[in-house]
Amino acid sequence: MQMQVNADIKRDCRKQTGVSWASLKKLKAADYNQNDPKLKCYLKCFMQKNGIFGEDDIDIEKALRHLPTGIKGPSKTTLEYCKKIPSVDSCDKAFQLAKCYFKAQPEVLKSVSFV
Numbered sequence: 001m002q003m004q005v006n007a008d009i010k011r012d013c014r015k016q017t018g019v020s021w022a023s024l025k026k027l028k029a030a031d032y033n034q035n036d037p038k039l040k041c042y043l044k045c046f047m048q049k050n051g052i053f054g055e056d057d058i059d060i061e062k063a064l065r066h067l068p069t070g071i072k073g074p075s076k077t078t079l080e081y082c083k084k085i086p087s088v089d090s091c092d093k094a095f096q097l098a099k100c101y102f103k104a105q106p107e108v109l110k111s112v113s114f115v
Contacts, residue, residue, distance in 0.1 A: 044093070079101060
């Protein structure tokens, strides 16, 4: 059921933002040199629908619930650091958080299904 719910979230967010498959695939391949507002808003949508992003920032405790126990400690430290990165709006904030987190914890990127 979780897989279906996640698939629905991804589909809804793709439809809502109009993000391209190309942008999503680049992100999954760790290409953070994109300045695509649709991709940024897709990440915000995905995080919000998963309950880890409020109106304009991440809820670290809720985000940690989605992660395996073994990486919660390092992830909390990383997310607290990444949360401080400046952004121009809430969509950019979601992108900057994801970019910072996945650069620091690249192994997690392989297991996250946001595409």
